[in-house]
Amino acid sequence: MTxxxxxxxxxxxxxxxxxGVLISFRIFSFPDITAEGSITFGAAIAAILLVxxxxxxxxxxxxxxxxxxxxxxxxxxxxxxxxxGLLAGILVMTALYSVNLRVMGKSNVPLLTxxxxxxxxxxxxxxxxxxxxxxxxxxxxxxxxxxxxxxxxFLVALFMGGILFLFMRTNLGTAMRATGxxxxxxxxxxxxxxxxxxxxLGISNGFIGLSGALLAQYQGFADVQMGIGIVVLALxxxxxxxxxxxxxxxxxxxxxxxxxxxxxxxxxxxALRWGLNPNDLKLITAIFVFIALILPQLLGKLKKHAGSTxxx
Amino acid sequence: MRRLQSLIDFIGKGNYxxxxxxxxxxxxxxxxxxxxxxxxxxxxVLLLSDLHHRKSSSEPTKKWRILLTLLVEAPPMEExxxxxxEGLRQSGLVEGQDFEVVVRNAQGDMPTLNSILDTAAxxxxxxxxxxxxxxxxTAVNKIKNKPIVFSLAVNPSSWGGSKNDQDHTPNMTGVYxxxxxxxxxxxxRECFPKARRIxxxxxxxxxxxxYVKDLFTTLVQKNGLELxxxxxxxxxxxxEAAASLIGRGIDVFCQIGDxxxxxxxxxxxxxxxxxxxxxxxxxxxxxxxxxxxxVSNDHFDSGREAALLAVRIMRGESPASIPLxxxxxxxxxxxxxxxxxxxxxxxxxxVNSADEIIGEKxxxxxxxxxxxxxxxxxxxxxxxEDSEKGIRDGFKKAGxxxxxxxTLKVRNAQGDMVTLSTMIDSAVSEGADLLMTMSTPxxxxxxxxxxxxxxxxxxxxxxxxxxxxxxxxxxLPNVTGVLTTSAYEELVAVIRESMPHAKRIxxxxVPSxxxxxxxxxxxxxxxxxxxxxxxxxxxxxxxxxxxASLSLMSQRIDAVCQIAGNLTAFAFPSLVQAxxxxxxxxxxxxxxxxxxxxxIVVARDYYDGGLDAAEIATRIMRGESPAKIPFQPLRTTxxxxxxxxxxxxxxxxxxxxxxxxxxxxxx
Numbered sequence: 001m002t003x004x005x006x007x008x009x010x011x012x013x014x015x016x017x018x019x020g021v022l023i024s025f026r027i028f029s030f031p032d033i034t035a036e037g038s039i040t041f042g043a044a045i046a047a048i049l050l051v052x053x054x055x056x057x058x059x060x061x062x063x064x065x066x067x068x069x070x071x072x073x074x075x076x077x078x079x080x081x082x083x084x085g086l087l088a089g090i091l092v093m094t095a096l097y098s099v100n101l102r103v104m105g106k107s108n109v110p111l112l113t114x115x116x117x118x119x120x121x122x123x124x125x126x127x128x129x130x131x132x133x134x135x136x137x138x139x140x141x142x143x144x145x146x147x148x149x150x151x152x153x154f155l156v157a158l159f160m161g162g163i164l165f166l167f168m169r170t171n172l173g174t175a176m177r178a179t180g181x182x183x184x185x186x187x188x189x190x191x192x193x194x195x196x197x198x199x200x201l202g203i204s205n206g207f208i209g210l211s212g213a214l215l216a217q218y219q220g221f222a223d224v225q226m227g228i229g230i231v232v233l234a235l236x237x238x239x240x241x242x243x244x245x246x247x248x249x250x251x252x253x254x255x256x257x258x259x260x261x262x263x264x265x266x267x268x269x270x271a272l273r274w275g276l277n278p279n280d281l282k283l284i285t286a287i288f289v290f291i292a293l294i295l296p297q298l299l300g301k302l303k304k305h306a307g308s309t310x311x312x
Numbered sequence: 313m314r315r316l317q318s319l320i321d322f323i324g325k326g327n328y329x330x331x332x333x334x335x336x337x338x339x340x341x342x343x344x345x346x347x348x349x350x351x352x353x354x355x356x357v358l359l360l361s362d363l364h365h366r367k368s369s370s371e372p373t374k375k376w377r378i379l380l381t382l383l384v385e386a387p388p389m390e391e392x393x394x395x396x397x398e399g400l401r402q403s404g405l406v407e408g409q410d411f412e413v414v415v416r417n418a419q420g421d422m423p424t425l426n427s428i429l430d431t432a433a434x435x436x437x438x439x440x441x442x443x444x445x446x447x448x449x450t451a452v453n454k455i456k457n458k459p460i461v462f463s464l465a466v467n468p469s470s471w472g473g474s475k476n477d478q479d480h481t482p483n484m485t486g487v488y489x490x491x492x493x494x495x496x497x498x499x500x501r502e503c504f505p506k507a508r509r510i511x512x513x514x515x516x517x518x519x520x521x522x523y524v525k526d527l528f529t530t531l532v533q534k535n536g537l538e539l540x541x542x543x544x545x546x547x548x549x550x551x552e553a554a555a556s557l558i559g560r561g562i563d564v565f566c567q568i569g570d571x572x573x574x575x576x577x578x579x580x581x582x583x584x585x586x587x588x589x590x591x592x593x594x595x596x597x598x599x600x601x602x603x604x605x606x607v608s609n610d611h612f613d614s615g616r617e618a619a620l621l622a623v624r625i626m627r628g629e630s631p632a633s634i635p636l637x638x639x640x641x642x643x644x645x646x647x648x649x650x651x652x653x654x655x656x657x658x659x660x661x662x663v664n665s666a667d668e669i670i671g672e673k674x675x676x677x678x679x680x681x682x683x684x685x686x687x688x689x690x691x692x693x694x695x696x697e698d699s700e701k702g703i704r705d706g707f708k709k710a711g712x713x714x715x716x717x718x719t720l721k722v723r724n725a726q727g728d729m730v731t732l733s734t735m736i737d738s739a740v741s742e743g744a745d746l747l748m749t750m751s752t753p754x755x756x757x758x759x760x761x762x763x764x765x766x767x768x769x770x771x772x773x774x775x776x777x778x779x780x781x782x783x784x785x786x787x788l789p790n791v792t793g794v795l796t797t798s799a800y801e802e803l804v805a806v807i808r809e810s811m812p813h814a815k816r817i818x819x820x821x822v823p824s825x826x827x828x829x830x831x832x833x834x835x836x837x838x839x840x841x842x843x844x845x846x847x848x849x850x851x852x853x854x855x856x857x858x859x860a861s862l863s864l865m866s867q868r869i870d871a872v873c874q875i876a877g878n879l880t881a882f883a884f885p886s887l888v889q890a891x892x893x894x895x896x897x898x899x900x901x902x903x904x905x906x907x908x909x910x911x912i913v914v915a916r917d918y919y920d921g922g923l924d925a926a927e928i929a930t931r932i933m934r935g936e937s938p939a940k941i942p943f944q945p946l947r948t949t950x951x952x953x954x955x956x957x958x959x960x961x962x963x964x965x966x967x968x969x970x971x972x973x974x975x976x977x978x979x
Contacts, residue, residue, distance in 0.1 A: 219761070
């Protein structure tokens with residue numbers, strides 16, 4: 001049960017990363033690698049604030065703001081200085097590496113004794129269920145802390161997803177989405193396309209920074225190598241999510257990204273639980289993504305097949 | 313400013329365009345259904361693999377009053393008793409809240425046994441635990457309306473208490489002794505391959521003795537050997553009977569367990585010793601009394617298993633529906649003292665795998681349970697492989713056997729930090745009793761996610777910096793381990809010794825590796841103590857190393873003193889090339905770097921670190937509290953010299969160092 005709860009919590013925390021990647025890659029068709037740096041940036045800012053006794057809400061918000069700044073920087077490099085988008089992301093990601101070391105003052109900041117969001121969740125749990133240390137669910141026991149951290153992660157994913165959904169339906173949000181689809185047309189309509197891109201990347205990396213801030217609080221440390229290879233996995237979550245919902249409408253893709261992220265972490269957890277050779281972990285991960293991707297096609301074929309037999 | 317204003321106007325209130333009208337609820341659900349179903353399936357798979365960790369939610373609602381009754385006090389009974397108590401505790405029930413146990417011992421007196429059970433019938437007793445066959449039989453006769461759970465008794469089918477394991481007296485269940493006859497025959501064959509005739513005494517007056525004798529006879533014949541039996545009616549006759557049994561020309565004496573022979577066992581030991589016949593038996597206690605080898609059920613474990621059946625009854629199952637169980641675990645005790653006295657040579661494999669050795673080479677008792685050890689690693693580098701090997705060998709050195717005393721499972725996050733937490737969760741849900749971690753982030757993830765389980769770390773330069781404690785002595789109660797700090801002072805002294813005029817020494821370091829930074833700081837301290845300055849050049853990726861090396865050489869240094877680190881270890885050859893061009897000797901901290909071109913290496917060996925970590929883990933498994941074990945630095949150093957590399961850069965290595973060197977390469 002611990003493993004299940006942990007995997008889902010991790011999936012929900014990383015779903016913010018997936019949503020961030022969704023915004024840049026999908027809505028703006030912008031291959032933004034900044035995430036590798038900005039997730040760590042968010043974590044570093046949150047960690048150092050927490051160590052200095054700041055409130056976890058503030059620290060998490062600062063993580064969002066840090067990611068937002070990083071995204072804006074990438075956007076400005078791309079739009080102002082006409083640097084290729086991929087390269088702009090790589091530049092910022094590389095620079096952030098040193099910035100993160102500067103922010104933390106060292107490569108790794110432990111958060112084992114600080115008051116974090118997880119501590120808050122535990123307190124809320126204790127207040128709601130006094131005297132208990134665990135909750136029984138169908139015979140499995142989970143600790144109050146884990147349960148409420150899970151609940152919190154779910155609420156955050158729901159809230160952030162909802163906010164994004166509503167924002168994307170305002171005039172500004174609609175213009176942003178249209179910019180991703182057809183920048184030429186938006187230019188013709190008199191919209192400043194560059195502003196849209198900069199703001200979009202800011203929001204995207206804000207989500208990613210927040211994800212990093214929560215991740216650091218959940219796993220108990222921020223480390224400068226946290227973000228390595230993370231964009232690929234987030235992208236995999238996004239694509240799995242799209243395959244799951246089979247729609248390109250905004251609300252669905254956001255929900256899909258969250259579900260994809262959770263499913264992806266669950267599959268990793270299963271792979272770990274079944275005790276495969278540790279060297280094969282990445283291979284198994286790749287196979288899982290592959291299966292998740294072809295599953296909808298297979299289902300579609302099956303449906304068609306069933307339909308055709310009916311018509312006969 | 314105007315732009316900003318127009319931007320604010322532009323955000324507006326949102327006039328919703330056609331494509332964003334909310335679709336009806338049903339189609340939303342339909343769209344999300346596939347994802348939710350898959351998530352549910354994946355979750356179920358995870359939960360199913362976790363089934364045995366369920367705690368039954370139907371906890372007993374009342375406080376069960378348990379009467380534990382036994383006929384005599386002897387070591388096997390005591391073991392079963394302790395096992396029963398342990399089983400109750402393991403099930404998560406709380407003594408005093410969910411149950412209380414009253415122990416009544418009849419001190420070998422049958423009438424007393426009867427009256428104990430009479431009081432149980434009238435007193436407020438909810439359940440009877442019995443240890444020994446007579447206690448069980450008396451209980452079954454007297455008590456029909458309360459559940460009886462037994463251990464350390466023969467199979468009730470031998471006295472009519474059951475037809476088979478499923479079909480038995482309805483208010484009784486438990487774990488019966490299944491004398492491990494086949495194992496015994498295997499052991500006899502292993503020690504005395506030529507033995508053909510096996511002798512035993514049995515007691516016709518005891519139903520269980522006759523039953524066991526018959527079982528043993530059948531099995532011995534099946535194995536193509538012969539069992540010679542002799543009846544004995546009381547413990548007084550034992551001495552005589554044993555002598556006459558030996559007189560019938562047996563090769564091996566193998567005494568089955570019954571009350572008569574247990575009482576007179578010392579006489580059997582004497583008779584066997586006189587005529588130099590090897591004596592085997594079915595009780596550890598008798599091996600201690602002077603038999604050569606015993607093969608017996610682990611009574612502690614049988615007691616524990618029986619208690620788990622009792623817990624099922626407390627949680628609402630009926631004893632009638634719980635099948636009887638044979639005891640499963642077998643323990644072997646070897647009396648090497650007896651072997652030596654009689655000149656028997658026993659196979660080493662048997663002696664080494666024995667659970668208990670009596671006499672010489674007294675091995676500590678094997679662990680009280682099989683420990684589930686989970687080793688979590690962060691990446692694949694040489695140090696990790698060396699440490700892992702050290703850990704495995706360290707357990708061997710401590711006399712622990714994989715599969716018997718512990719299971720070791722290795723997980724490696726392949727450098728993916730996000731996976732670390734899930735790895736720890738996975739280790740925990742596989743029932744890890746002890747976590748061993750390598751590297752700083754792994755330790756931190758374990759502290760965060762592993763609750764109160766003991767954690768033993770290695771490959772951490774400073775556990776205090778990692779947040780595991782205030783100091784090496786004052787640390788988190790469940791964490792301890794081995795600090796793999798380099799031999800800073802030692803290496804600096806060696807540099808002084810071989811290059812008395814050196815002023816500036818240089819190293820590459822990796823700002824993103826917490827260990828690398830720590831090593832750099834410590835080396836700088838040690839250098840300045842002996843009047844040298846440490847020049848540092850950062851490298852962040854393996855691609856940076858060759859440029860960084862060149863830049864280091866251009867800083868007018870007298871020698872390279874390369875600190876330990878993951879990246880610098882990978883890219884060490886680039887550094888060697890650069891230093892050879894500048895004819896500067898390299899001093900280093902990692903063993904393999906002596907082979908790769910460092911002139912002198914003073915290494916803390918990661919293999920030794922693994923050995924030390926295994927030693928700490930063993931102490932914890934033997935009952936020590938991790939809270940009381942300070943974080944300890946690796947103590948052993950190795951001095952390696954590479955003459956060829958030294959000659960290439962004109963370094964003359966002093967004799968004093970050559971004499972001390974553990975290994976000299978390229979002479």
